[in-house]
Amino acid sequence: MEDYRIRTCHLELIAGSVMLMKADLQGRESLAAALGAEVGNGWPPDVWAEAREEFLSRLEGHPGLFGWLGWYWVLVEDKRTLIGIGGFTGAPFNGEAMIGYSVIEPYRRRGYGSEAVRALIDWAFAHPGVRRIVAETHANNKASIRLLEKCGFEYAGKGFENGTERYVLQREKNRMTI
Numbered sequence: 287m288e289d290y291r292i293r294t295c296h297l298e299l300i301a302g303s304v305m306l307m308k309a310d311l312q313g314r315e316s317l318a319a320a321l322g323a324e325v326g327n328g329w330p331p332d333v334w335a336e337a338r339e340e341f342l343s344r345l346e347g348h349p350g351l352f353g354w355l356g357w358y359w360v361l362v363e364d365k366r367t368l369i370g371i372g373g374f375t376g377a378p379f380n381g382e383a384m385i386g387y388s389v390i391e392p393y394r395r396r397g398y399g400s401e402a403v404r405a406l407i408d409w410a411f412a413h414p415g416v417r418r419i420v421a422e423t424h425a426n427n428k429a430s431i432r433l434l435e436k437c438g439f440e441y442a443g444k445g446f447e448n449g450t451e452r453y454v455l456q457r458e459k460n461r462m463t464i
Contacts, residue, residue: 290353292405296363297398299405302356302373307342321358323366331388334371344376351377353409359402361393369393372402374410381417383410387433395429400436407437407460417457422450 290301300306300321309320310330318325330338334356341355354377359370372387385406389399410416422445423430431451438460439453446452 290357290409292357292409293362294401294405296361297369297402297405298360298362298366299357299372299402300360301353302341302345302358303352304342304345306358307338307345307356310338311342317368321360321366321368323360323368325368326390328390329368331371331390333386333388354378354383357402357406359389359398361398369398370402372399372406374406378410378413378416381415383416383419385410385419385421400433403433403437407455411457411460419455421453422446423453424449425451 289303292299302310306317306320309316314325314327314329317329338356345351345355354374356371357373358368359372361367361369368390370387370389370393372385375384375386377383385403387399387403387406407419410419419439420442421434421439423434426449431453434453437455439455440459442452442454444451
């Protein structure tokens, strides 16, 4: 299996491999050793705590999903520190990839989320079959909505889950900003 890493100005995004996800499930100490980064008390974010076992199972059964699931976000300033997770819910389907993300406190509202999401957008659009990227967020999550809009997503109506809104970024409207 390849090792997918994306380097941005402040971050290194590392695609969740079977080994990394198993280390994550074993605890912060194991994950820190596998990433070569500090893993703080806020780990894992709630959304990732709920998804990581399912993502591991899917990746073990379908190695072709590597890169289309979780990416660990490591801040590389001063000392390497795990600050978030984000990625896709699976391989593109009918030209569409769904993205999700979470940044742990105290790293929110510093621009790291939009930096990582932009990198993942560019990674996904580098695959010719991806025509659009969608995201869903709760209508009251103003920070997430601002992040999506900053990255070029447009409101597309109600989401699938009650209380969520759907945002879409079309390939032709993508602003390559990294």
